[in-house]
Amino acid sequence: MNVRHIPFARCLVFGALTLVAAGCINLSSLTQPPIQTAYYILEYDPPAPTGSKPSAPAIRVDRFSADPLYATTAMIYKKQPFQTDAYVYHRWHTAPADMVSHLLARDLRRSGNFAAVFGPAAPASAAYDIKGHVEIFLENDTADPWQAELLLTVTVTGPPGTGNSAVVLQKSYQASAPCVRNHPRAFAEAMSRAMQLLSEEIIADVCRIVETGEK
Template structure:
């Protein structure tokens, strides 16, 4: 009995010390998406103004469907990926679509043109994803990191405003599902703050002739 108890305790200790992410049991695809819960504004903040969201660009991790993680407690430079789980599409594509849908649902502009279409626009929003990664500072502790740069261009392709957005959200778990959930929380925060930033930047832009 005492020997069996010793084996059980040893097994529990080994499980507690097991490093970071766990492989998903079967192939799973996760989406990056969020929906603006508030109704559109009663009247447009910028009537007769069109905003074009061009296709987002990004780092290697943002342009692939693999979900990447870093065991930072071992090496800051080493990055791995989940073998049985992936994004449903490259993150830069899903984020671009989500941002365009969020801004269109706000009602602040007469028109918001998404990244898969084109139309003459008064302003152009360009997004570049610098980092999308799950980081393990400790074996049983991880956070989802999302860093994006937004460029707002106006008439004659002039840069009106630029900002770097960075988000870190702890994951509720250590697998691919946990990082997907945390990144969607990051994405929701980004859409909210991007909307506010755009309204402020366009309000301060020189009047169009």
């Protein structure tokens, strides 16, 4: 036997053993874990109750509608004029219209100014209805720092059959709040502050109109 062939044979054996060993390795353990999607909500403290007897009648908050761009749980941002985009791994837990109408109903209820505050599914009747529309719910990245921009249109009417079905208020409410850092979580926090500001303004207007009839 030619001794020069022995090292080559040993290499073939070693290579075969290496391939067998590699086949025993669980390759799935070497892959990166999937990226988890983060979900965000609006969160802030409700208004403190006035402590006085409710001075306004019962009111209902209907589910808000939204422009098509915001009728989704996607977190929309804008980097330059005429162009918007959405995060892939960062989303709202529920659609903006649902969050806004839920928080406004909660704040109206916690303010203590109304005899009762009902949601859209409540069977009880109310003296006034609040309807709303989300026109802007956006992270504006064209500014530094980023800004949370919120624009709502609110309409207050009396329900049909009560003799007070006319529109008593229709007004647009707009607020913006800076993000403490350029990150989707900071956007959610800034949008919460913007919503809190608008909620306080809407409650003040509704109380004034319901109590005095002044538009």
